[in-house]
Amino acid sequence: MGEAVYLDYQSAKPVDPRVVEAMLPYFTEGFGNPASLHMAGDRAETALEEARAKVAAFIGAQPEEVLFTSGATESTNLALIGYATRNKRSGDHVIISEVEHISQHNIGKYLEKAGFRVSKVPPDQFGRIRAEKLRARIVDETILVSVGWASNEIGTVQPIPEIARMLEGTGVALHVDAVAAQGLLPIDMASVPVSLLTLSSNDIYGPPGVGALYVRKGVRIAPVNMGGGQERGLRSGTENLPGIVGMGVAAEIAGRELSAESARLAALRDRLIESVLSTIPDSHLNGHPVERLPNNAHFRFDGIEGESLLLSMKDEGISVSTGSACSSKTLEPSHTLISCGLLHEEAHGSLEFTFGRFSRESDVDRVMEALPGVVDRLRRLSPLYKTE
Amino acid sequence: MKSTQYSEKTLDHFRNPRNVGTLEGENVAIGRVGNPVCGDLMEMYVRVVDDRIDDIKFQTFGCGSAVATSSMTTELVMGKTLDEAMAVTRGDVADSLDGLPPVKMHCSNLAADALHDAIKNWRSGRKLTPLAAEEIAAAGVGCGAREATVIEGVDDYEDTGVYKRVDDPAALADKRVLVLDKGVASAEFALALTEFTPRVVFLTELDVLGLPEDVAGRVKRSDVKVLFQSRLLAIRGEGEVEKVLVHDIDEDSEYELFVDAVVLQEV
Numbered sequence: 141m142g143e144a145v146y147l148d149y150q151s152a153k154p155v156d157p158r159v160v161e162a163m164l165p166y167f168t169e170g171f172g173n174p175a176s177l178h179m180a181g182d183r184a185e186t187a188l189e190e191a192r193a194k195v196a197a198f199i200g201a202q203p204e205e206v207l208f209t210s211g212a213t214e215s216t217n218l219a220l221i222g223y224a225t226r227n228k229r230s231g232d233h234v235i236i237s238e239v240e241h242i243s244q245h246n247i248g249k250y251l252e253k254a255g256f257r258v259s260k261v262p263p264d265q266f267g268r269i270r271a272e273k274l275r276a277r278i279v280d281e282t283i284l285v286s287v288g289w290a291s292n293e294i295g296t297v298q299p300i301p302e303i304a305r306m307l308e309g310t311g312v313a314l315h316v317d318a319v320a321a322q323g324l325l326p327i328d329m330a331s332v333p334v335s336l337l338t339l340s341s342n343d344i345y346g347p348p349g350v351g352a353l354y355v356r357k358g359v360r361i362a363p364v365n366m367g368g369g370q371e372r373g374l375r376s377g378t379e380n381l382p383g384i385v386g387m388g389v390a391a392e393i394a395g396r397e398l399s400a401e402s403a404r405l406a407a408l409r410d411r412l413i414e415s416v417l418s419t420i421p422d423s424h425l426n427g428h429p430v431e432r433l434p435n436n437a438h439f440r441f442d443g444i445e446g447e448s449l450l451l452s453m454k455d456e457g458i459s460v461s462t463g464s465a466c467s468s469k470t471l472e473p474s475h476t477l478i479s480c481g482l483l484h485e486e487a488h489g490s491l492e493f494t495f496g497r498f499s500r501e502s503d504v505d506r507v508m509e510a511l512p513g514v515v516d517r518l519r520r521l522s523p524l525y526k527t528e
Numbered sequence: 529m530k531s532t533q534y535s536e537k538t539l540d541h542f543r544n545p546r547n548v549g550t551l552e553g554e555n556v557a558i559g560r561v562g563n564p565v566c567g568d569l570m571e572m573y574v575r576v577v578d579d580r581i582d583d584i585k586f587q588t589f590g591c592g593s594a595v596a597t598s599s600m601t602t603e604l605v606m607g608k609t610l611d612e613a614m615a616v617t618r619g620d621v622a623d624s625l626d627g628l629p630p631v632k633m634h635c636s637n638l639a640a641d642a643l644h645d646a647i648k649n650w651r652s653g654r655k656l657t658p659l660a661a662e663e664i665a666a667a668g669v670g671c672g673a674r675e676a677t678v679i680e681g682v683d684d685y686e687d688t689g690v691y692k693r694v695d696d697p698a699a700l701a702d703k704r705v706l707v708l709d710k711g712v713a714s715a716e717f718a719l720a721l722t723e724f725t726p727r728v729v730f731l732t733e734l735d736v737l738g739l740p741e742d743v744a745g746r747v748k749r750s751d752v753k754v755l756f757q758s759r760l761l762a763i764r765g766e767g768e769v770e771k772v773l774v775h776d777i778d779e780d781s782e783y784e785l786f787v788d789a790v791v792l793q794e795v
Contacts, residue, residue, distance in 0.1 A: 249623060252623075259766075262770050262771070262786055264702075264704075264788070265702070265703075265704045265725075265726070265727050265788075276766065276767050276768075277766065424726075472627060472629075478784075478786065479786050480786065481704040481727055481785065481786040481787060483753070483755075483785065484630060484783065
């Protein structure tokens with residue numbers, strides 16, 4: 141067994157050493173509370189606003205449209221609950237795409253308990269939400285639609301510009317979870333009329349525990365946690381300065397390297413997809429064949445189960461994911477795969493590879509050395525797989 | 529991975545069920561569904577005051593999730609108006625329990641049904657008397673709903689996803705298509721469809737392909753996904769077909785399958 145191979149970048153990413161270096165001074169001599177009026181406070185406020193400008197530039201937004209949070213989940217809570225609460229007088233209906241991360245569906249459940257009606261819109265077999273299907277769900281009381289820029293799980297990219305233009309001027313706000321897409325696809329709020337956009341720091345190789353919410357100028361939300369009124373009163377709590385500085389630098393690097401890095405990752409992805417589909421019989425690609433994230437390859441293998449696949453790959457020194465990492469906790473098959481039309485046993489046989497900044501050609505070689513044998517061995521144990 | 533794993537919430541409701549018991553009096557209605565022969569029997573007792581559920585109790589014979597869903601149903605509707613309670617679905621019950629294993633969704637269906645039955649009985653003035661389980665078993669009632677041959681929703685999606693007959697498979701290009709087993713013609717159609725879409729599901733009630741050997745062989749070697757011992761119960765979707773409810777006859781369980789089209793291919 142050679143060096144460990146990590147191909148689960150959608151679950152967690154290492155922090156870029158350049159980011160760590162930029163953060164370090166803010167733990168020690170660069171410390172300060174941006175609200176303080178003395179020198180340390182001024183220094184902290186300057187650093188905070190510089191980071192805000194960098195994150196804004198990364199998504200083509202104005203700095204005052206960016207709020208810092210403790211991560212993507214908090215950003216999405218603030219977006220969905222904050223918007224729905226603030227705009228309840230306009231209506232009580234919210235639409236969430238079926239292929240969103242489980243955390244978003246749980247926010248949807250919370251909204252239902254709080255008196256809102258939540259509809260889910262199913263995708264096509266490739267995981268795409270069609271704009272016209274979404275339109276058919278909209279009623280007079282609809283105030284908010286939430287569709288992710290891309291699926292963190294199957295990698296399918298949604299037609300966000302088309303959906304955003306469809307909703308523009310209708311009074312229905314659009315929230316987009318951009319966590320899986322950021323740093324891989326260009327995101328430009330100046331040209332795509334999204335109302336609210338969730339960002340995560342770790343997903344662009346920044347520190348974990350930091351995120352941001354883009355709130356378009358004129359879009360009104362209510363805070364969901366109360367306190368000292370930081371972040372324009374919308375996200376109270378003393379700012380995590382080192383973390384925010386780190387996210388700013390991470391956004392700067394991600395924006396600068398995006399097009400070259402995406403092309404590099406897409407080449408790795410394509411080689412893996414072609415190798416797997418041509419080498420392993422009865423293997424299938426999940427998600428969209430073309431409209432997919434440059435770093436995502438998601439397969440299923442007839443007759444075997446994803447967890448045993450994952451464990452066998454682990455024995456080969458290769459870290460991958462099966463279904464959604466979060467859903468394995470409940471031991472339920474991935475709701476995303478089910479909504480694409482897969483049967484439970486098919487969803488259970490899925491394996492997800494996500495490449496990242498430190499992935500190399502040799503990682504694909506290692507996978508192709510190990511995976512065919514692993515699949516073959518497990519199929520010989522399986523009562524469901526019969527060769528004829 | 530086990531599909532029988534229960535959520536903590538379900539286990540909690542199973543271990544400590546809320547509102548167990550019966551109610552008596554003029555303003556009490558009783559609802560009952562299921563059959564012990566099928567493994568489930570639920571009774572809901574509802575006390576109605578000013579069109580609201582003033583109190584609710586249940587008694588259930590069945591598995592862990594049958595108990596948990598009954599308990600959750602009583603919690604969900606306590607104090608609600610009858611209209612609000614009628615709007616509570618099996619999905620709501622399952623969601624409130626943080627989800628149920630797919631093979632158990634049938635049970636949560638029964639809890640909501642028992643509640644709705646009680647409300648309907650209240651509104652119609654029909655008085656049920658509490659029965660012992662063995663009496664119902666002795667009455668020899670079949671597993672009614674399971675035997676239904678009518679597919680719910682089959683007439684609701686004409687031209688929006690349900691096709692009595694399709695001549696050109698290209699019309700269903702790139703759709704997820706469910707083809708019901710109606711013999712050789714339907715199997716040939718399913719095979720032809722694989723040229724136009726990667727997702728073709730062939731649903732048969734049999735446990736083998738009841739087709740001539742050469743046709744069966746071609747189906748086996750094709751990309752057609754065959755669901756054996758399966759029965760189509762319902763077609764669902766908002767405005768067009770979005771999913772179907774399938775009954776797995778072998779496991780006596782139900783699950784949803786997302787599809788875009790259902791082809792009956794009647795001859």
